[in-house]
Amino acid sequence: MKIEGNTVLITGGATGIGFALAKAFVENGNEVIICGRRKDKLKEAKNNLPKLNTIECDISKEYSREMLYKEITSNFNDTNILINNAGIHKIIDFKKGMVDLFTSSEDEIDINLKAPIYLASYFIPNFMNKNESAIINVSSGLAFVPLASMPIYCATKAALHSWSVSLRYQLKDTSIKIFEVMPPIVDTDFHKEDRDKIKNRSLPPTAVAEETLKALEKDEYEIPIGVAKSLRFVNTDNFEQIFQERNKQQ
Ligand SMILES: NC(=O)c1ccc[n+]([C@@H]2O[C@H](COP(=O)([O-])OP(=O)(O)OC[C@H]3O[C@@H](n4cnc5c(N)ncnc54)[C@H](OP(=O)(O)O)[C@@H]3O)[C@@H](O)[C@H]2O)c1
Numbered sequence: 001m002k003i004e005g006n007t008v009l010i011t012g013g014a015t016g017i018g019f020a021l022a023k024a025f026v027e028n029g030n031e032v033i034i035c036g037r038r039k040d041k042l043k044e045a046k047n048n049l050p051k052l053n054t055i056e057c058d059i060s061k062e063y064s065r066e067m068l069y070k071e072i073t074s075n076f077n078d079t080n081i082l083i084n085n086a087g088i089h090k091i092i093d094f095k096k097g098m099v100d101l102f103t104s105s106e107d108e109i110d111i112n113l114k115a116p117i118y119l120a121s122y123f124i125p126n127f128m129n130k131n132e133s134a135i136i137n138v139s140s141g142l143a144f145v146p147l148a149s150m151p152i153y154c155a156t157k158a159a160l161h162s163w164s165v166s167l168r169y170q171l172k173d174t175s176i177k178i179f180e181v182m183p184p185i186v187d188t189d190f191h192k193e194d195r196d197k198i199k200n201r202s203l204p205p206t207a208v209a210e211e212t213l214k215a216l217e218k219d220e221y222e223i224p225i226g227v228a229k230s231l232r233f234v235n236t237d238n239f240e241q242i243f244q245e246r247n248k249q250q
Contacts, residue, residue, distance in 0.1 A: 001132060001134055001177055001179075001216045001217065001219055002132065002217075003025075003028050003030075003213050003216050003217050004028045004029040004030060005029060005030065006025070006030045006031070006080050006081050007030065007031040007032075007033070007076055007078040007079040007080055007081070008022075008025045008030050008031070008032050008033070008079070008080075008081040008083060009033045009034075009035070009068075009072055009076070009079050009081070009082050009083065010022050010025075010032065010033070010034050010035075010083040010085055011034075011035055011036070011057075011059050011082075011083065011084055011085050011086035011115070011116075011119070012034075012035075012036055012085045012086030012087065013032070013033075013034025013035065013036065013045070013052075013083075013085065014034055014036040014038070014041040014042045014044065014045040014054070015036070015041055015045070015188065015189055016186070016188030016189055016190060016205050017085060017138065017183060017186055017188060017205045017208050017209070018034065018036075018083070018085040018086070019034070019045055019048075019049075019205070020204075020205035020206045020208060020209035021083060021085065021208075021209045021212060022034050022045070022049065022052060023049055023206075023209065024206075024209040024210065024212075024213050025213075026049055026051050026052065028213065030081075031053070031076065031078070032051070032052055032053065033052075033053040033054070033055060033072065033076055033079070034052055034053070034054055034055070035054070035055040035056070035057040035059070035068060035086075036056070036057070036086065037056065037057070037058045039056060042054040042055075042056060053076065055068060055071055055072075059086055059111065059115035059119065060106070060107060060110040060111045060114070060115055062118070065115065065118055065119055065122065066122070068119070069119070069122040069123070073126065079123075080127060080130045080131075080132065080133040080134070081133065081134045081135075081136065082119060082120065082123050082127075082134075082135045082136070083135075083136045083138065084115070084116035084119060084120070084135065084136065084137045084138060084160075085136075085138040086111060086115065087111060087112045087138065087153075087156075087190075088106050088108055088111050088112065088153075089108065089150050089153035089190065090103065090104075090106075090108060090150065090152065090153065091149050091150060092149075092150070092151055092152055093149075094151070108152045108153055108156050109152065109156055112153065112156035112157065112160065113156040113159050113160055113163075116137055116160060116163075117163060120135050120167065123135070124171070124176065127174075127175070127176045128174050128175060128176060130175055131175060132175055132177070133175055133176045133177070134176065134177045134178070134179055134216070135167070135176060135177075135178050135179070136179040136180075136181060136212070136216075137160050137163075137164045137178070137179070137180045137181070138180075138181045138183065139157045139160045139161050139164070139180055139181070139182050140153075140154075140157040140182060140183060140228070141182055141183065141184050141224065141226075141227055141228030141231040141232070142154045142157055142231075143157035143158045143160065143161040143182065144158070144161075144182075144228075144231045144232055144234055145231045145234055145239070145242055145243050145246055146158070146243070147246065147247060148247050149247075160180075161180060161182075164178055164180040168221060177219065177221065178221060179212075179215070179216060179220075179221050179222075179223060180221065180222050180223065181208065181212050181223045181225070182222070182223060182224040182225060182228040182231075182232060183203075183208050183225050183226075183228060184202075184203060184225055184226035184227040184228045185198050185201055185202040185203070185226075185227075186202055186203050186204070186205050186207075186208055187199070187202040187203065187204055187205070188205055203225070203226050207225070207226075208225055211223065211225050212225075
């Protein structure tokens with residue numbers, strides 16, 4: 001896949017991994033549009049990187065996804081890369097019944113799984129008419145070995161992986177390439193409550209962006225990064241041991 005001269009839409013592109021990807025794509029000569037819910041974060045991203053285009057959007061809402069698709073096809077009709085990056089995570093203790101599920105109005109299944117599927121479905125017919133196009137799903141090493149404290153988050157990422165595999169197969173005879181980025185722990189606002197805890201074992205978001213662009217250029221469709229490389233290929237012989245060890249560390 002060429003990594004210059006594209007038009008790239010990045011969900012959740014104002015912060016963290018999304019912003020690092022946005023910066024790397026801009027620096028490589030691509031047009032980049034980012035979207036997110038918080039106006040102040042979009043403005044901050046634009047101040048840091050004036051070439052960015054920004055759109056306010058809540059990808060968990062169907063009307064907002066439809067509005068995003070219409071705005072992209074009206075104003076950025078050359079868009080040929082969709083990066084499904086936006087995501088949230090919650091700590092959920094099922095011993096409390098429904099309590100943790102209602103700690104906020106945000107829904108991990110809607111944001112991490114349903115939104116990428118629906119956005120991709122909007123863009124696929126349009127992308128099939130482009131010479132070369134791509135959908136890049138940002139999953140996680142936790143898709144392969146879950147952390148029990150974030151059970152829904154890990155399940156959404158495992159589902160995102162499974163869907164990416166099927167989508168790649170369905171679209172193999174089209175111009176659309178399906179990539180999946182599997183980050184390890186990355187130092188972003190995702191960890192704003194436990195930044196100190198992760199500081200010695202996290203990567204900077206720029207490292208994720210750098211590895212992603214290198215892999216895109218080589219058409220490496222699965223992009224496990226750092227420790228996610230070993231998690232991706234955990235097999236049935238050692239799964240239980242690795243699962244137990246990683247969950248004890250928490
Ligand atoms: N950091 C890690 O350790 C790590 C590891 C593996 C995978 N990942 C994945 O990497 C992706 C990016 O996370 P990050 O670490 O860069 O964290 P982050 O800085 O918190 O980025 C998440 C982004 O998603 C946006 N977002 C959330 N809900 C949204 C919605 N409903 N509509 C539109 N945008 C929404 C947020 O913006 P608004 O709140 O303004 O909408 C924010 O810009 C996520 O999918 C995450 O699961 C992260």
